Amino acid sequence: MSMLTRAExxxxxxxxxxxxxxxxxxxWAELFTEDxxxxxxxxxxxxxxxxxxxxxxxxxxxxxVQRAKRLTRRTAHVEFPHSKVRHAIHNxxxxxxxxxxxxxxxxxxxxxxxxxxxDTFVCHVVYRLARTTDGLRIRSKRVMLDIDGxxxxxxxxxxx
Amino acid sequence: MNxxxxxxxxxxxxxxxxxxxxxxxxxxxxxxxxxxxxxERAEIFSRCWLYVGHASEIPKPGDFVVxxxxxxxxxxxxxxxxxxxxxxxxCTHRGAIVCRERQGNAKRLTCPYHGWTYDTRGGMVEQxxxxxxxxxxxxxxxxDLKSPAKxxxxxxxxxxxxxxxxxxxxxxxAGAAEYLxxxxxxxxxxxxxxxxxxxxxxxxxWKLLYENSxxxxxxxxxxxxYFDYLRATVGVFREDFNPHExxxxxxxLGNGHAVIEYQAPWGRPVAQWVPQWGExxxxxVGRVKAELASRLxxxxxxxxxxxxxxxxxxxxxxxxxxxxLTIRTFQPINPGYLEVTAWSLAPRGEHQEMRAWRQYNFNxxxxxxxxxxxxxxxxxxxxxxxxxxxxxxxxxxxxxxMNRPDNNQGDDEVQMRSFWIRWDxxxxxxxxxKV
Ligand code: FES
Ligand SMILES: [Fe+2]
Numbered sequence: 001m002s003m004l005t006r007a008e009x010x011x012x013x014x015x016x017x018x019x020x021x022x023x024x025x026x027x028w029a030e031l032f033t034e035d036x037x038x039x040x041x042x043x044x045x046x047x048x049x050x051x052x053x054x055x056x057x058x059x060x061x062x063x064x065v066q067r068a069k070r071l072t073r074r075t076a077h078v079e080f081p082h083s084k085v086r087h088a089i090h091n092x093x094x095x096x097x098x099x100x101x102x103x104x105x106x107x108x109x110x111x112x113x114x115x116x117x118x119d120t121f122v123c124h125v126v127y128r129l130a131r132t133t134d135g136l137r138i139r140s141k142r143v144m145l146d147i148d149g150x151x152x153x154x155x156x157x158x159x160x
Numbered sequence: 161m162n163x164x165x166x167x168x169x170x171x172x173x174x175x176x177x178x179x180x181x182x183x184x185x186x187x188x189x190x191x192x193x194x195x196x197x198x199x200e201r202a203e204i205f206s207r208c209w210l211y212v213g214h215a216s217e218i219p220k221p222g223d224f225v226v227x228x229x230x231x232x233x234x235x236x237x238x239x240x241x242x243x244x245x246x247x248x249x250x251c252t253h254r255g256a257i258v259c260r261e262r263q264g265n266a267k268r269l270t271c272p273y274h275g276w277t278y279d280t281r282g283g284m285v286e287q288x289x290x291x292x293x294x295x296x297x298x299x300x301x302x303x304d305l306k307s308p309a310k311x312x313x314x315x316x317x318x319x320x321x322x323x324x325x326x327x328x329x330x331x332x333x334a335g336a337a338e339y340l341x342x343x344x345x346x347x348x349x350x351x352x353x354x355x356x357x358x359x360x361x362x363x364x365x366w367k368l369l370y371e372n373s374x375x376x377x378x379x380x381x382x383x384x385x386y387f388d389y390l391r392a393t394v395g396v397f398r399e400d401f402n403p404h405e406x407x408x409x410x411x412x413l414g415n416g417h418a419v420i421e422y423q424a425p426w427g428r429p430v431a432q433w434v435p436q437w438g439e440x441x442x443x444x445v446g447r448v449k450a451e452l453a454s455r456l457x458x459x460x461x462x463x464x465x466x467x468x469x470x471x472x473x474x475x476x477x478x479x480x481x482x483x484x485l486t487i488r489t490f491q492p493i494n495p496g497y498l499e500v501t502a503w504s505l506a507p508r509g510e511h512q513e514m515r516a517w518r519q520y521n522f523n524x525x526x527x528x529x530x531x532x533x534x535x536x537x538x539x540x541x542x543x544x545x546x547x548x549x550x551x552x553x554x555x556x557x558x559x560x561x562m563n564r565p566d567n568n569q570g571d572d573e574v575q576m577r578s579f580w581i582r583w584d585x586x587x588x589x590x591x592x593x594k595v
Contacts, residue, residue: 040529042356044262051516054356054504057529058520066389070531075384078538115545117363149359151499155537156529 003097004136009104009129010092012136017087020159025068028159033130033137038064040160046124046144056156057143067159078157083114085158095126101139102129108143110160112153119153121160122146175584176555182562184577185555188547191365196587197495203586204475205230207323209332211477211489212236214505215244215316216352217263222280225263228491228499229320234308235259236318239280240267244313246320247282247305258305278305315344316351317487335413339471342464343481346430347507348451353487354519358502360528364540366476366492369500370579372536373478373488374410374420374470376571377560382539386525386532393524394425394434408467409567410574416474416582418575424468426483426525429518430507431465437517444511472575474582479505484522496544502527 019028032038040057041048050058059067070076091107103126110121128140143160150156176185190196210229213236217225224237226249233249237259251258251271258271258278268285270277277286282305284298297303308320312329317340319329330337344351362369372378380387408421427434431449433442452461471479480486488502504522506515525532558580561572568574 043359045356048356051512051519052355054354054358054519054522054527056358056523056527058523060520062393063524066392067531069392070385070389073385073388075388076535077382077385078534115541149361149499150528151359151361152363152497154361154363154528154541155534157534157538 004094004102004131006092006094009094009102009136010089012129013089013092013104013106013127016138017089020087021085023071023082023085025071025159029065029068031138032061032064032141033132033139034061036061036064036138037140038067038159039140039142040156041142041144043145043147043149056145056150071159076157078155083112083158085113086111087160100131102131102136103127104129108160110158112158117152121153121156123160125160174587175580179562182559183557184559184562184573184580185557186580188550188554188556191367191544192495192547192550194495197492199587200492201231204583205322205492207321207326207586208475209310209312209319209321209326209329210475211473211487212246212311212318212320214351214353214487214503215313215318216350216508218244220265222265222267223263224259224261224266226259226261227501229489230322230491232308232322233257234320237280241281244318245280245282245307246311246318247307250306251276252284252303252305276303282307315340332415333473334415334417336415336417336419336471336473339413339419339469340479342469343471343479343485343505345456345460346452346464346485347510348455349508351485351505352508354504354506354515356504358527359499360502360537361493361497361499362490362537362540363497364537364544365495366490366498367579367583368540368543369490369498370472370475370478371558371576372540373480374418374472374575375573376406376410376420376422376569377573378539379571382535383525383532385535389524389531390425394427394436406570409569410561410572411568412574412578416579418472418578419469420570420575421467421469422570423466424482427517427521428465428468428483429510429514429521430485440513441517444514447511448514472579474579480526483525484518486522486526 016031038059041055042053045053071079074080088109089106093105095103095105106125108123108125112119124144126142130137130139174187212227212229213225218236218238221238221240221242224235226235234246235249236246238244249257249259253274253276256271256273258269268277268279275288279285284303308322309324310321310326312319314329406422410420412418431445433445449465452464468482476490478488485505486502487505490498490500492498506518523530527533558573558576561568561574
């Protein structure tokens with residue numbers, strides 16, 4: 001296989017963002033490999049180990065699928081009705097790649113609007129992507145928040 | 161102000177209790193009124209013991225963490241004599257914040273504004289341009305860092321009290337002390353706060369979170385999607401489990417403290433296994449349980465391991481001993497907004513597999529992106545917003561279980577009533593004023 005260009009990687013990330021912005025969460029979960037994970041480390045310890053530190057999100061594949069599923073239900077009260085979400089992706093950098101995988105760093109801003117509040121999440125997102133016969137898949141999505149406390153956001157109810 | 165016209169006119173209390181009807185009502189303006197919050201700052205947050213941090217967060221001499229507590233800016237600093245102390249984070253000169261990092265280690269802290277320097281005992285040890293002051297100007301601790309009137313700890317939980325007249329911590333904790341023992345006894349070598357704090361917030365009044373933290377009644381509806389997750393995750397590992405019948409119940413622990421104790425289907429690193437944890441997890445849980453039994457006796461080990469508890473320590477400390485062990489404290493910022501900070505507490509020297517499951521578990525229900533807490537935040541915000549329907553709709557009802565005073569179940573509201581009765585007592589000084 002030839003090396004992927006940044007534009008090809010960006011297309012994939014924009015696709016992921018579009019799914020999240022449209023609340024197609026189950027389709028989003030399908031972008032992950034079977035051993036995929038979705039992580040939000042503590043804000044003050046972006047490089048922490050999930051087995052030792054208290055994370056904000058520490059989803060293995062099982063749990064990220066459950067998270068996606070929960071968000072399709074009316075009983076996920078916090079997101080019923082769904083808030084408006086918009087992901088903006090910038091500064092995409094391929095850090096390294098070989099035949100089978102890539103690691104990609106991005107800056108992202110996620111906006112969430114509900115009940116006349118607008119919450120902004122400034123993120124440094126690092127992906128480990130797998131190259132499969134079905135195209136790119138996410139092995140790990142690590143969202144490091146560049147904010148000092150989820151205040152006044154209160155929480156992360158949508159997927160970042 | 162949007163208050164019912166008869167607010168404050170009930171005989172002696174803000175709250176209305178009708179024992180005949182088994183009815184307990186709380187005025188909604190207690191959640192919205194700035195004057196109430198001002199009074200709470202004076203009568204509650206300036207007089208009650210408030211949680212600051214856990215001694216394990218500052219293990220070495222010189223270690224510090226900064227905290228907002230009861231509307232003050234504090235920091236906890238371990239002295240070179242190994243004594244943990246709490247200081248107001250303000251320079252005695254013109255007031256600048258002295259300790260500017262969230263946490264760290266320092267033998268001395270120098271105020272960034274004019275350079276006054278303090279040691280770990282709070283002593284003023286150096287100041288530029290000292291010749292501009294008389295020789296004895298700084299003598300006798302005149303310009304040392306100031307501390308809250310009282311600082312004390314119980315089983316490594318460090319509290320402060322801004323009232324020099326306050327009762328001692330142990331007396332204040334009343335029946336809650338024994339529950340702190342249940343938590344602290346879980347670690348063979350003591351307990352420690354793990355790295356990583358969850359700092360979040362709610363656009364709601366602080367009392368709503370106290371109520372919510374041991375509100376068994378809302379679990380089935382507000383957290384329906386969490387129970388779906390649980391079914392998909394641990395399946396039917398306990399076939400006898402019926403979320404409507406979790407045993408135990410709620411009780412008041414005195415001084416506004418309360419607890420609910422119950423059984424639940426989720427995994428507990430101390431020491432309830434779930435299939436998700438596999439065979440090696442099963443072995444380790446067995447070992448934890450055996451260690452508890454040999455150290456504390458079979459009966460106490462069973463109580464610690466098999467029962468969940470949400471412990472409420474008035475006014476703003478919650479210890480949830482559930483699928484993980486949480487320390488959660490929250491501060492009112494304004495009547496409709498609070499800030500929460502939460503940590504995971506764990507046995508020191510815990511096996512790394514159990515530690516990993518503990519941290520994983522914490523996130524399954526709890527925290528600002530768990531499968532339940534965001535829904536709690538939503539509920540509290542829905543309440544807070546809807547309190548705008550005053551004066552026409554002016555009262556909250558927390559009567560559930562009043563018709564069975566000797567047998568309060570986990571989904572009754574006794575723990576909220578004990579909070580409000582204490583709240584009412586403390587706010588009583590204000591009751592005849594125009595609040
Ligand atoms: S305010 Fe601290 S030295 Fe002046
Ligand atoms: Fe809840």
